[in-house]
Amino acid sequence: MVEYIIIVVLIAITLLVLFSRLSKATGKKIAGATSALDADVGSEAATLANEIDESKVKNLNTDGTFK
Numbered sequence: 458m459v460e461y462i463i464i465v466v467l468i469a470i471t472l473l474v475l476f477s478r479l480s481k482a483t484g485k486k487i488a489g490a491t492s493a494l495d496a497d498v499g500s501e502a503a504t505l506a507n508e509i510d511e512s513k514v515k516n517l518n519t520d521g522t523f524k
Contacts, residue, residue: 481509
């Protein structure tokens with residue numbers, strides 16, 4: 458039973474790292490799709506996508522808040 462818990466925890470940590478690495482790329486793609494629908498909102502979304510901090514997971518405190 459403990460093995461399953463360890464495997465689930467390892468998968469969760471892997472997914473957190475993967476999503477933090479891909480967050481900027483995903484944000485840019487969503488911003489591109491948004492700009493295809495509305496140019497004003499799309500440019501704002503592109504600006505926000507460029508401001509995504511990919512190192513947020515590295516900067517977590519022990520209680521889960523950001524530094």
